[in-house]
Amino acid sequence: MKRVYVNEQWCLGCHLCEYNCAFANSGIDDMVKALKGKDIFPRVHIEDGEDGIHFAVSCRHCKDPMCVKSCIAGAISIEDGVVKIDRDKCVGCLTCVLVCPYGAVAPGPNGAAQKCELCLQNSCGAPACVTGCPNNAIVYEER
Amino acid sequence: MSEYVIIGNGTAAVGCIEGIRSADSESSITVISAEEHHVYSRPLISYYLEGKTDLEKMKYRPEDFYTKNNVKLIYGKAVKCDSKKQFITLADKQKLHYDKLCLCTGSSPFVPPFEGLDKVKNKFSFMTLDDALALEKALDKKAKVLIVGAGLIGLKCAEGIAERVGSITVCDLADRVLSSILDSKCAAVMQKRLEEHGISFLLGDTAVRFEKDKAVMKSGKEVRFDILVLAVGVRAETELARQTDCEVNRGIVIDTSMKTSTDSIYAAGDCAEGYDSSIGANRVLAILPNAYMQGRCAGINMAGGSSVFDDAVPMNSIGFFGLHCATAGSYPEDGEVCEEQVCGGIRRLYIKDGRLYGYMLIGDVNRAGIYTSLVREQTVFNEEDIDKLKKFPTLAIFSYESRRKKLGGVV
């Protein structure tokens, strides 16, 4: 299955992936309207380390995910290898945030948990973070 | 072909079913459920009363779960377990043979023998969906509610009904709220949030005697109420195991493969006492993730696979009126406690010998899972990395190589 992978050595820490992600998942087709002056809730985030290191983190779509096993609402499941959150079922208890070893799940705008679902559920069809990355620091491939 | 029988129909049972089916798609699975409901998310009963979910969304697994997994679900109570002949007897006298049995019987509310409790008509426990539905019927915009117990269950109940009743008082013998997971300082922050939403507390005090609509407290105070909720605590449901030669302490004792001390009997979830790696000993960890993981481990092993679950740690994510709190691990007294106040909340880490033993986060819980995994994996770090951790949860503490595996590989 194709997943998003990180090439840390090429990450500039430009945070573009965060904007592209928030835009792709906003359901709005104008980037300015979607993002300008708003709190954004990207599903990928860049960690900026102290020693000039930068790297992107998003859902790993683990084979045996802690979030799926721990969700108190039965709202997280695996479909064809993709870990998905049913945000309608989610009550925002954040147990998934408590257990994700990568820090890749976070509350979204209405309090329900959200994370990368590989842009399969929005109009992009392929991860917007990858498409917009200027330096191939995030890739979408089979490994 | 084997005959698998599971007693109980909660999260541990679902884990067990999914565990069995990952290794054996053929053999028969029978689930005995005392509650006459499709499996639902027990922790959601307060969210149901709050209007944040409904009976349909509360289903822990989809409608076709039992058919898809070829499970026979029987509503009824198992009353006898004969571990020699390997038979279970139900209350209606029905007998079932098992090759492998899993006890997923959960816990039940513990009600201390309060004097006069029988005189109270409007009294409720808060454990099951039926409890929640019964309580809902009694709710009234003018009702005065007394909740006995300021633990997770009592407070979740308070949050759930806050907008639907006149007033809520919560009492507890402990001197603080959530005493099983928080110390006084963190508890005070959570208590304040609950008070801001109109909930009053009587702490370090508890009911000693009841009259029809009144509790007489240890301090001599009297509290009038229309509705009484008893949420003092829960006890592992171990009745069936006690009929066999299974070792039972506070819960049914299991090893790291979820086997009890009796052949062919496994146990999982709130009823079981399994290995807690944060204290290096067995203990009941009555939390949902644990129930699922124990259940699944049991299921795989029942079906002849080999699974070990030996890294359970206590952990909780709980929020009230938008204020979140995440805790995990243990809190050694002889280590370093690193505390920071962050935007109306607290970040507190318990560090010893280069290891993160436990933490309490209030307010900002983002990426708490990085901390939890360090607690669970007992990772040892140098001082520089520990200093990074103190600021916020970060993957930057790992080496480049280990990060490359985590973020650049299949995990």
Ligand SMILES: Cc1cc2nc3c(=O)[nH]c(=O)nc-3n(C[C@H](O)[C@H](O)[C@H](O)COP(=O)(O)OP(=O)(O)OC[C@H]3O[C@@H](n4cnc5c(N)ncnc54)[C@H](O)[C@@H]3O)c2cc1C
């Ligand atoms: C209000 C509330 C809020 C909670 N919130 C959280 C939370 O936020 N996070 C968290 O991690 N945990 C939470 N919990 C705890 C969590 O619900 C439990 O840890 C979890 O449900 C345990 O699952 P289980 O399968 O072991 O037991 P249960 O879900 O209790 O299922 C056991 C089932 O077995 C049945 N049974 C028992 N004996 C028999 C018998 N002899 N015959 C037939 N059936 C039998 C019972 O009727 C019951 O239906 C909460 C609990 C409550 C009550």
